[in-house]
Amino acid sequence: MQLFWVSQGLVTTASVSEIADWSVISTPAEWAGKGQEYFANKMYRLAASCFERGGQDLKARTASAYHQMSKAKIQMLRGDSRESRLKLREATKALDQCAKDEYTAGQTQSARHLWYHAATCLELAHETREAAKMFVAAGHPERAIRSLFGKGLMNDGLRLFLANRKKLETAVEEELLEYCRSYYFNKLDYGFLPPLFDFDLQEQISYARRNNLRPQLEHILKENKLFVELARLHLEERKLEKALDCFLDDFCEYGRSSSLGEGVEVAIGYAENIFGLETKKSPESLKRLKSMLNKLKPHKLALQPRHTKELSLFHDLLDNYQAVDWTWADKWDQSNPEERIPKSIILHLALSNMDWLVSQSSTNDYELRSLLEAWKTYNALIAPIFEVADPSRLPIAQQLLGFRPSRPDLYINTHFIVSEESVVYECSKQQRVPIQRNSHGDMLFPARWVDKLIRDGLGMPLDRRLRRFYDRLDPKNRNSLGTYTLKSYNITVPSKSMSASYPGYLDRLRAVLIVLDLISPICHARLDSPQSGKPGPLQIWIRCLFDILYPGNGMIGDLELDSICTSSRQSLITGLRTCVKEFLKEIDSSTNSNIQFSSLIVGYSLAIRLVTPDLGTDMFKFTHLNAHSSSAIAPPNNPGMHSPLTGDFISSIFDSNDATGLTEAANVIRNASEASVDPIDLTTLVSLIEFITCDMIFHIRRGLMTEHGFPSLVLPFSWARLLAERYCSTHKTPARDAGSLPDFLKSIIFLSEELRFNSARNWLIGGTVLPKQSDMVQTFNLRLCWCIAFFLVNSNHQLDSADPIISSLIRVSGDEHGRVHKNPCQRFSLVFDQETCV
Known part of the structure; x- marks a missing residue:
C-alpha cells in the first residue's frame, strides 16, 4: 500500500531529521483569523485560545463567556437546579461585562448581541425582571x-x-396598549389607567362605554364627580332612584338648576308610568315612587312652578288614587301640551271609580253633568290614540301607557321597551306576543303588537264603563238626569197616555244627547273586540236616541235643543252630528243585511233632524251613486235589502233634494217585508213607512199652497212639525215624485198581512223578538192603518169605495177574510170615503 501511495505521488517520505526544518511560527493575525473561524463554528474554547495567542483579549473573553453560556444552558437542559441557575447567572455576568466593554469600544451591535444572550440566560434562570432589562438593552423591548x-x-x-x-x-404598540387597558379595567385597578389614556378622562369614559364596562364606567364617573353623566348611565339601566340621587348630587355639588330639573323629570316620568292609563300600580312601585318624591322635598323651593304643581299632584295621588275627584282636573289646561298628561291621568283615575253609579243618592244632576263633561274631555284627550293606525309613535301614548322606543334616535322603531306596570304588558299575557329582552333586561315588544295591545288595553275598559253607565241608571226617577235609565222605556208596552212630549221626555232626551256628546271624540273607534259581535257604545246610544225621538205610538219627538240646554247647544249639535255621521259610515255591507237595513233607517232618521240651512246636508249623504231604477232591486228571492245599493235607496228616500227618491220606496218596503232569512226590526220599518207617508202627502199637495206658503194638511202635530223643519222654505227644494203611491200602498198591505197572518215569520222590536200574540202586532198594524188614512183625508179629490186608498185601508184594517174587525183596527171598519174617515 505504501509503495502504491508513493508511486502515485500521494505521499512523501522523509526522515525525522528533515521534518524539523519544515515548521513555521504563526503570526498574531493568523491566530486571530483561526479564532474567528472556530468562533463561527461555535468552538468557543478553541476560539478563546486562538484569540489569546493572537493578542485579542476582549474577543478571547467573549469567546470564553460564550463557552461558559453554552455549558450553563446544556446543564439547565439536563435539569433545573440551583447549581444550573447559578451557572447561568455567572455566564450572564461574563456576557454583560463583555457587552459593556464592546459598547465602550464603540461596538454597539456586538454589545447588543451579548446582552441578548445574557437576557436569554436570565430568562432560563427565571430572572424575568433582569432578563427584561437585558432585552431592552439588546434592543428588543417587545x-x-x-x-x-x-x-x-x-x-x-x-x-x-x-x-x-x-x-x-x-401595530404592536396598539395591541399591547389595548391589552393593558383591558387588563386594568377588568381588574378594577384604576390607578394605572390615566397614563394608558394619556391622562385624558374623556378617553377613559369613551373606552368604558365602547366596551360596555358599566361598573368601571360608574366608578370613574363617581370618582370624578361627573354626576350628570352617571345619572344618564343609571337611566339607561332603568335605575331611576340612583339616577335621581345623581342629579340631586350634581345640584348640591355645583348648584346647577338644570340637574334638579332633570331629576324632577325622572320622578315625574316614573309617576306617569305608575298612574298611567289602566296601569296595575303594584305596592312596590308605589313605595319606590314615594321614596323618590320624598327625596325632592328638601329642594321644593328651588323647583319650577310647573314641577311643583306636578309633584304636588303625584303626592296626593299616592294616597288617594282610588278616590280621585274629577274637579282636580280643572286646575290643568288641556290646551297646554305640558298639562295634558296630568289632566288625562286625573280624569282617567276619577272615571275608573264608578261608585257614583251605585251610590246615586250622593250624585245630583249638576254633579253628574259635570262628571259627564269631564268624561268628554278625557275622551277628547285620548282620541288621537284611536285616530292613527300606529299609535305607538305618538308621544302622548308613550307617556300615558308606559312604553318608549328602543332606539330614540330612529324616526321609526320596530320595537318598544314596555314597562311591567303598563296595560300593554298586562294585555300581552292573554296573547302570544314574541317578547325579547335587551342587555338591560327590558322587555322589547314588536311595534305592531304594541299598536294592537294599545287599542285592546285602552279601548275595552272604556267600552265596559260606557256599557256599565248605560246599564246602571235607575228608571224610577224620571225627573232626574242622574237617575233616569235611558233604556227604561219599553216600546213593546203600549201606552194610551204616551205622546211626543210625555213626562220626562226632555230629561231623557237631554241625557242621551249629553252622552252622545261625551263619546263623540272617540265615536270613530272600535273599543271592544270586533269578534265580540255586540253593538258598540255608539250603536247603543244612537239607537236609544232613535227610540226617544220615534216612540212606539208613531209620534215624532221634538229635537229643539234650545229647550233642552241653551248653554251647550252648539256643543250638543256638533257632538250629535259627529256621532250620526260616524254611525252611518260604520254601517258595514258585510254585516247581517237586516241589521244593516235597520241601521240605515235609524241613521238617516236622525240625520234629517240635524239638517238645517246653516249646517247643510252633504255630510249625511251615504253614497254618491245615482242608480235608482227598479232594475237595480233584486227579485223577491234575493231581496234588494241585500244589495249594495240599499244604502243609496234609503239615502234617497230621506234626501229632500232628491226628486226621484220616493219612487223606490215601495220596492224597498216590499223587499224588506219579503226578507225571510233574518227577522226584521219592525220599529224601524214602520217608522220608515210613516216618514214616506208624511213626505208623499206633502208633495202630493205641494201645489195647494196657503197664504202662509205651505199646503193645508191633516196630519199629527209632530208630523207637521217635522215637515216644517224640512221644508221651511219650499222654493229651495225640488218637488218630489209621488207617483209611486199605488205601489207604496200595496207594499203596506203586504207588510200588514205578513205581520198579522204569517205565523212563520219572526219580527224584532229593537233587539227583542216580537211575541206571536202580542198586542203590539195590532198596535203596529194600527199605525199602518193611520198611514193609509192620512192619504185618504189629504187626497186632492173625492174618493169612493173603489179607490185604491179606500180598498187598501179596508184590507189593512180587516181580518184574514175581511169580515171581522177587531180592536184596535175596528175604528176603521165604517170608513168608505174622506168624510167618514175624518
Whole structure:
C-alpha cells in the first residue's frame, strides 16, 4: 500500500531529521483569523485560545463567556437546579461585562448581541425582571414586555411599555396598549389607567362605554364627580332612584338648576308610568315612587312652578288614587301640551271609580253633568290614540301607557321597551306576543303588537264603563238626569197616555244627547273586540236616541235643543252630528243585511233632524251613486235589502233634494217585508213607512199652497212639525215624485198581512223578538192603518169605495177574510170615503 501511495505521488517520505526544518511560527493575525473561524463554528474554547495567542483579549473573553453560556444552558437542559441557575447567572455576568466593554469600544451591535444572550440566560434562570432589562438593552423591548406579561408581572411590564412604547411598531404598540387597558379595567385597578389614556378622562369614559364596562364606567364617573353623566348611565339601566340621587348630587355639588330639573323629570316620568292609563300600580312601585318624591322635598323651593304643581299632584295621588275627584282636573289646561298628561291621568283615575253609579243618592244632576263633561274631555284627550293606525309613535301614548322606543334616535322603531306596570304588558299575557329582552333586561315588544295591545288595553275598559253607565241608571226617577235609565222605556208596552212630549221626555232626551256628546271624540273607534259581535257604545246610544225621538205610538219627538240646554247647544249639535255621521259610515255591507237595513233607517232618521240651512246636508249623504231604477232591486228571492245599493235607496228616500227618491220606496218596503232569512226590526220599518207617508202627502199637495206658503194638511202635530223643519222654505227644494203611491200602498198591505197572518215569520222590536200574540202586532198594524188614512183625508179629490186608498185601508184594517174587525183596527171598519174617515 505504501509503495502504491508513493508511486502515485500521494505521499512523501522523509526522515525525522528533515521534518524539523519544515515548521513555521504563526503570526498574531493568523491566530486571530483561526479564532474567528472556530468562533463561527461555535468552538468557543478553541476560539478563546486562538484569540489569546493572537493578542485579542476582549474577543478571547467573549469567546470564553460564550463557552461558559453554552455549558450553563446544556446543564439547565439536563435539569433545573440551583447549581444550573447559578451557572447561568455567572455566564450572564461574563456576557454583560463583555457587552459593556464592546459598547465602550464603540461596538454597539456586538454589545447588543451579548446582552441578548445574557437576557436569554436570565430568562432560563427565571430572572424575568433582569432578563427584561437585558432585552431592552439588546434592543428588543417587545420581547421584554411580552416576557413580563407572560409571567404575570403586569405592573413591571406596564412601566416598561410606557417607557419604551415609542420604540415599538405602531401595530404592536396598539395591541399591547389595548391589552393593558383591558387588563386594568377588568381588574378594577384604576390607578394605572390615566397614563394608558394619556391622562385624558374623556378617553377613559369613551373606552368604558365602547366596551360596555358599566361598573368601571360608574366608578370613574363617581370618582370624578361627573354626576350628570352617571345619572344618564343609571337611566339607561332603568335605575331611576340612583339616577335621581345623581342629579340631586350634581345640584348640591355645583348648584346647577338644570340637574334638579332633570331629576324632577325622572320622578315625574316614573309617576306617569305608575298612574298611567289602566296601569296595575303594584305596592312596590308605589313605595319606590314615594321614596323618590320624598327625596325632592328638601329642594321644593328651588323647583319650577310647573314641577311643583306636578309633584304636588303625584303626592296626593299616592294616597288617594282610588278616590280621585274629577274637579282636580280643572286646575290643568288641556290646551297646554305640558298639562295634558296630568289632566288625562286625573280624569282617567276619577272615571275608573264608578261608585257614583251605585251610590246615586250622593250624585245630583249638576254633579253628574259635570262628571259627564269631564268624561268628554278625557275622551277628547285620548282620541288621537284611536285616530292613527300606529299609535305607538305618538308621544302622548308613550307617556300615558308606559312604553318608549328602543332606539330614540330612529324616526321609526320596530320595537318598544314596555314597562311591567303598563296595560300593554298586562294585555300581552292573554296573547302570544314574541317578547325579547335587551342587555338591560327590558322587555322589547314588536311595534305592531304594541299598536294592537294599545287599542285592546285602552279601548275595552272604556267600552265596559260606557256599557256599565248605560246599564246602571235607575228608571224610577224620571225627573232626574242622574237617575233616569235611558233604556227604561219599553216600546213593546203600549201606552194610551204616551205622546211626543210625555213626562220626562226632555230629561231623557237631554241625557242621551249629553252622552252622545261625551263619546263623540272617540265615536270613530272600535273599543271592544270586533269578534265580540255586540253593538258598540255608539250603536247603543244612537239607537236609544232613535227610540226617544220615534216612540212606539208613531209620534215624532221634538229635537229643539234650545229647550233642552241653551248653554251647550252648539256643543250638543256638533257632538250629535259627529256621532250620526260616524254611525252611518260604520254601517258595514258585510254585516247581517237586516241589521244593516235597520241601521240605515235609524241613521238617516236622525240625520234629517240635524239638517238645517246653516249646517247643510252633504255630510249625511251615504253614497254618491245615482242608480235608482227598479232594475237595480233584486227579485223577491234575493231581496234588494241585500244589495249594495240599499244604502243609496234609503239615502234617497230621506234626501229632500232628491226628486226621484220616493219612487223606490215601495220596492224597498216590499223587499224588506219579503226578507225571510233574518227577522226584521219592525220599529224601524214602520217608522220608515210613516216618514214616506208624511213626505208623499206633502208633495202630493205641494201645489195647494196657503197664504202662509205651505199646503193645508191633516196630519199629527209632530208630523207637521217635522215637515216644517224640512221644508221651511219650499222654493229651495225640488218637488218630489209621488207617483209611486199605488205601489207604496200595496207594499203596506203586504207588510200588514205578513205581520198579522204569517205565523212563520219572526219580527224584532229593537233587539227583542216580537211575541206571536202580542198586542203590539195590532198596535203596529194600527199605525199602518193611520198611514193609509192620512192619504185618504189629504187626497186632492173625492174618493169612493173603489179607490185604491179606500180598498187598501179596508184590507189593512180587516181580518184574514175581511169580515171581522177587531180592536184596535175596528175604528176603521165604517170608513168608505174622506168624510167618514175624518
